[in-house]
Amino acid sequence: MVYILGVSFPERQLVSKSLLSFFGVGPSVCARLMARHNVHPTARIGDLANKQVLDITSALSNMKIENDLRREILDNIRRLKDTGTYRGRRHALNLPVRGQRTRTQTKTAIKLNAIERRL
Incomplete structure:
Protein backbone atom coordinates (compact mmCIF):
# COMPACT_ATOMS: atom_id res chain seq x y z
CA MET A 1 0.00 0.00 0.00
CA VAL A 2 1.24 3.43 -0.95
CA TYR A 3 -0.08 6.51 0.82
CA ILE A 4 -0.65 9.80 -1.00
CA LEU A 5 -2.11 12.58 1.15
CA GLY A 6 -3.21 10.04 3.72
CA VAL A 7 -5.15 7.92 1.22
CA SER A 8 -3.91 4.36 0.71
CA PHE A 9 -3.73 2.97 -2.80
CA PRO A 10 -3.00 -0.64 -3.80
CA GLU A 11 0.34 -1.12 -5.51
CA ARG A 12 -1.28 -2.59 -8.65
CA GLN A 13 -3.40 0.52 -9.32
CA LEU A 14 -2.43 2.92 -12.12
CA VAL A 15 -0.95 6.22 -10.99
CA SER A 16 -3.34 8.16 -13.22
CA LYS A 17 -6.39 6.40 -11.77
CA SER A 18 -5.30 7.07 -8.22
CA LEU A 19 -4.61 10.75 -8.95
CA LEU A 20 -7.99 11.11 -10.65
CA SER A 21 -9.69 9.88 -7.47
CA PHE A 22 -8.95 13.23 -5.76
CA PHE A 23 -11.69 15.85 -6.10
CA GLY A 24 -10.34 18.70 -8.19
CA VAL A 25 -7.77 16.65 -10.13
CA GLY A 26 -8.97 16.04 -13.66
CA PRO A 27 -7.32 14.38 -16.65
CA SER A 28 -5.32 17.43 -17.72
CA VAL A 29 -3.99 18.18 -14.22
CA CYS A 30 -3.17 14.49 -13.78
CA ALA A 31 -1.26 14.36 -17.08
CA ARG A 32 0.63 17.55 -16.20
CA LEU A 33 1.60 16.21 -12.76
CA MET A 34 2.77 12.92 -14.20
CA ALA A 35 4.81 14.64 -16.92
CA ARG A 36 6.39 17.02 -14.43
CA HIS A 37 7.53 14.15 -12.20
CA ASN A 38 8.60 11.80 -15.04
CA VAL A 39 5.92 9.18 -14.47
CA HIS A 40 4.87 7.06 -17.45
CA PRO A 41 1.10 7.16 -18.22
CA THR A 42 0.77 3.40 -17.68
CA ALA A 43 2.94 3.24 -14.55
CA ARG A 44 1.57 1.60 -11.46
CA ILE A 45 1.76 2.98 -7.93
CA GLY A 46 4.08 0.21 -6.80
CA ASP A 47 6.60 1.09 -9.55
CA LEU A 48 7.16 4.62 -8.25
CA ALA A 49 10.27 5.50 -6.31
CA ASN A 50 9.82 7.01 -2.85
CA LYS A 51 11.08 10.37 -4.12
CA GLN A 52 8.44 10.41 -6.86
CA VAL A 53 5.69 9.62 -4.35
CA LEU A 54 6.90 12.42 -2.07
CA ASP A 55 7.14 14.86 -4.99
CA ILE A 56 3.60 14.06 -6.15
CA THR A 57 2.32 14.34 -2.57
CA SER A 58 3.96 17.74 -2.10
CA ALA A 59 2.59 18.95 -5.45
CA LEU A 60 -0.92 17.84 -4.49
CA SER A 61 -0.66 19.43 -1.05
CA ASN A 62 0.14 22.78 -2.69
CA MET A 63 -2.96 22.56 -4.89
CA LYS A 64 -6.47 23.39 -3.78
CA ILE A 65 -8.20 19.99 -3.84
CA GLU A 66 -10.72 17.95 -1.85
CA ASN A 67 -12.36 19.85 1.05
CA ASP A 68 -10.55 23.14 0.35
CA LEU A 69 -11.94 23.22 -3.19
CA ARG A 70 -15.41 22.17 -2.06
CA ARG A 71 -15.39 24.92 0.57
CA GLU A 72 -14.31 27.50 -2.02
CA ILE A 73 -17.12 26.46 -4.39
CA LEU A 74 -19.66 26.73 -1.57
CA ASP A 75 -18.31 30.15 -0.58
CA ASN A 76 -18.55 31.36 -4.18
CA ILE A 77 -22.19 30.25 -4.42
CA ARG A 78 -22.95 31.79 -1.01
CA ARG A 79 -21.31 35.06 -2.10
CA LEU A 80 -23.43 35.13 -5.27
CA LYS A 81 -26.57 34.59 -3.18
CA ASP A 82 -25.64 37.27 -0.64
CA THR A 83 -24.90 39.93 -3.25
CA GLY A 84 -28.21 39.19 -4.97
CA THR A 85 -26.80 38.63 -8.43
CA TYR A 86 -28.82 36.91 -11.13
CA ARG A 87 -26.75 33.75 -10.79
CA GLY A 88 -27.18 33.82 -7.02
CA ARG A 89 -30.95 34.10 -7.34
CA PRO A 96 -30.54 26.39 -14.14
CA VAL A 97 -27.79 28.96 -13.70
CA ARG A 98 -26.06 29.06 -17.08
CA GLY A 99 -28.84 30.08 -19.43
CA GLN A 100 -30.42 26.73 -20.19
CA ARG A 101 -34.05 26.61 -21.26
CA THR A 102 -36.60 26.47 -18.45
CA ARG A 103 -39.91 25.99 -20.23
CA THR A 104 -39.16 22.28 -20.34
CA GLN A 105 -36.26 20.07 -19.34
CA THR A 106 -35.32 21.65 -16.02
CA LYS A 107 -35.80 18.54 -13.92
CA THR A 108 -32.09 17.70 -13.79
CA ALA A 109 -31.05 21.23 -12.84
CA ILE A 110 -33.71 21.43 -10.16
CA LYS A 111 -32.51 18.14 -8.68
CA LEU A 112 -28.85 19.13 -8.76
CA ASN A 113 -29.30 22.66 -7.42
CA ALA A 114 -31.72 21.53 -4.69
CA ILE A 115 -29.01 19.53 -2.96
CA GLU A 116 -27.32 21.81 -0.48
CA ARG A 117 -23.72 21.15 -1.34
CA ARG A 118 -21.87 19.79 1.65
CA LEU A 119 -18.21 19.45 2.47
Whole structure:
Protein backbone atom coordinates (compact mmCIF):
# COMPACT_ATOMS: atom_id res chain seq x y z
CA MET A 1 0.00 0.00 0.00
CA VAL A 2 1.24 3.43 -0.95
CA TYR A 3 -0.08 6.51 0.82
CA ILE A 4 -0.65 9.80 -1.00
CA LEU A 5 -2.11 12.58 1.15
CA GLY A 6 -3.21 10.04 3.72
CA VAL A 7 -5.15 7.92 1.22
CA SER A 8 -3.91 4.36 0.71
CA PHE A 9 -3.73 2.97 -2.80
CA PRO A 10 -3.00 -0.64 -3.80
CA GLU A 11 0.34 -1.12 -5.51
CA ARG A 12 -1.28 -2.59 -8.65
CA GLN A 13 -3.40 0.52 -9.32
CA LEU A 14 -2.43 2.92 -12.12
CA VAL A 15 -0.95 6.22 -10.99
CA SER A 16 -3.34 8.16 -13.22
CA LYS A 17 -6.39 6.40 -11.77
CA SER A 18 -5.30 7.07 -8.22
CA LEU A 19 -4.61 10.75 -8.95
CA LEU A 20 -7.99 11.11 -10.65
CA SER A 21 -9.69 9.88 -7.47
CA PHE A 22 -8.95 13.23 -5.76
CA PHE A 23 -11.69 15.85 -6.10
CA GLY A 24 -10.34 18.70 -8.19
CA VAL A 25 -7.77 16.65 -10.13
CA GLY A 26 -8.97 16.04 -13.66
CA PRO A 27 -7.32 14.38 -16.65
CA SER A 28 -5.32 17.43 -17.72
CA VAL A 29 -3.99 18.18 -14.22
CA CYS A 30 -3.17 14.49 -13.78
CA ALA A 31 -1.26 14.36 -17.08
CA ARG A 32 0.63 17.55 -16.20
CA LEU A 33 1.60 16.21 -12.76
CA MET A 34 2.77 12.92 -14.20
CA ALA A 35 4.81 14.64 -16.92
CA ARG A 36 6.39 17.02 -14.43
CA HIS A 37 7.53 14.15 -12.20
CA ASN A 38 8.60 11.80 -15.04
CA VAL A 39 5.92 9.18 -14.47
CA HIS A 40 4.87 7.06 -17.45
CA PRO A 41 1.10 7.16 -18.22
CA THR A 42 0.77 3.40 -17.68
CA ALA A 43 2.94 3.24 -14.55
CA ARG A 44 1.57 1.60 -11.46
CA ILE A 45 1.76 2.98 -7.93
CA GLY A 46 4.08 0.21 -6.80
CA ASP A 47 6.60 1.09 -9.55
CA LEU A 48 7.16 4.62 -8.25
CA ALA A 49 10.27 5.50 -6.31
CA ASN A 50 9.82 7.01 -2.85
CA LYS A 51 11.08 10.37 -4.12
CA GLN A 52 8.44 10.41 -6.86
CA VAL A 53 5.69 9.62 -4.35
CA LEU A 54 6.90 12.42 -2.07
CA ASP A 55 7.14 14.86 -4.99
CA ILE A 56 3.60 14.06 -6.15
CA THR A 57 2.32 14.34 -2.57
CA SER A 58 3.96 17.74 -2.10
CA ALA A 59 2.59 18.95 -5.45
CA LEU A 60 -0.92 17.84 -4.49
CA SER A 61 -0.66 19.43 -1.05
CA ASN A 62 0.14 22.78 -2.69
CA MET A 63 -2.96 22.56 -4.89
CA LYS A 64 -6.47 23.39 -3.78
CA ILE A 65 -8.20 19.99 -3.84
CA GLU A 66 -10.72 17.95 -1.85
CA ASN A 67 -12.36 19.85 1.05
CA ASP A 68 -10.55 23.14 0.35
CA LEU A 69 -11.94 23.22 -3.19
CA ARG A 70 -15.41 22.17 -2.06
CA ARG A 71 -15.39 24.92 0.57
CA GLU A 72 -14.31 27.50 -2.02
CA ILE A 73 -17.12 26.46 -4.39
CA LEU A 74 -19.66 26.73 -1.57
CA ASP A 75 -18.31 30.15 -0.58
CA ASN A 76 -18.55 31.36 -4.18
CA ILE A 77 -22.19 30.25 -4.42
CA ARG A 78 -22.95 31.79 -1.01
CA ARG A 79 -21.31 35.06 -2.10
CA LEU A 80 -23.43 35.13 -5.27
CA LYS A 81 -26.57 34.59 -3.18
CA ASP A 82 -25.64 37.27 -0.64
CA THR A 83 -24.90 39.93 -3.25
CA GLY A 84 -28.21 39.19 -4.97
CA THR A 85 -26.80 38.63 -8.43
CA TYR A 86 -28.82 36.91 -11.13
CA ARG A 87 -26.75 33.75 -10.79
CA GLY A 88 -27.18 33.82 -7.02
CA ARG A 89 -30.95 34.10 -7.34
CA ARG A 90 -31.00 31.20 -9.79
CA HIS A 91 -29.03 29.10 -7.29
CA ALA A 92 -31.43 30.09 -4.50
CA LEU A 93 -34.46 29.10 -6.61
CA ASN A 94 -32.88 25.79 -7.65
CA LEU A 95 -33.10 26.72 -11.33
CA PRO A 96 -30.54 26.39 -14.14
CA VAL A 97 -27.79 28.96 -13.70
CA ARG A 98 -26.06 29.06 -17.08
CA GLY A 99 -28.84 30.08 -19.43
CA GLN A 100 -30.42 26.73 -20.19
CA ARG A 101 -34.05 26.61 -21.26
CA THR A 102 -36.60 26.47 -18.45
CA ARG A 103 -39.91 25.99 -20.23
CA THR A 104 -39.16 22.28 -20.34
CA GLN A 105 -36.26 20.07 -19.34
CA THR A 106 -35.32 21.65 -16.02
CA LYS A 107 -35.80 18.54 -13.92
CA THR A 108 -32.09 17.70 -13.79
CA ALA A 109 -31.05 21.23 -12.84
CA ILE A 110 -33.71 21.43 -10.16
CA LYS A 111 -32.51 18.14 -8.68
CA LEU A 112 -28.85 19.13 -8.76
CA ASN A 113 -29.30 22.66 -7.42
CA ALA A 114 -31.72 21.53 -4.69
CA ILE A 115 -29.01 19.53 -2.96
CA GLU A 116 -27.32 21.81 -0.48
CA ARG A 117 -23.72 21.15 -1.34
CA ARG A 118 -21.87 19.79 1.65
CA LEU A 119 -18.21 19.45 2.47
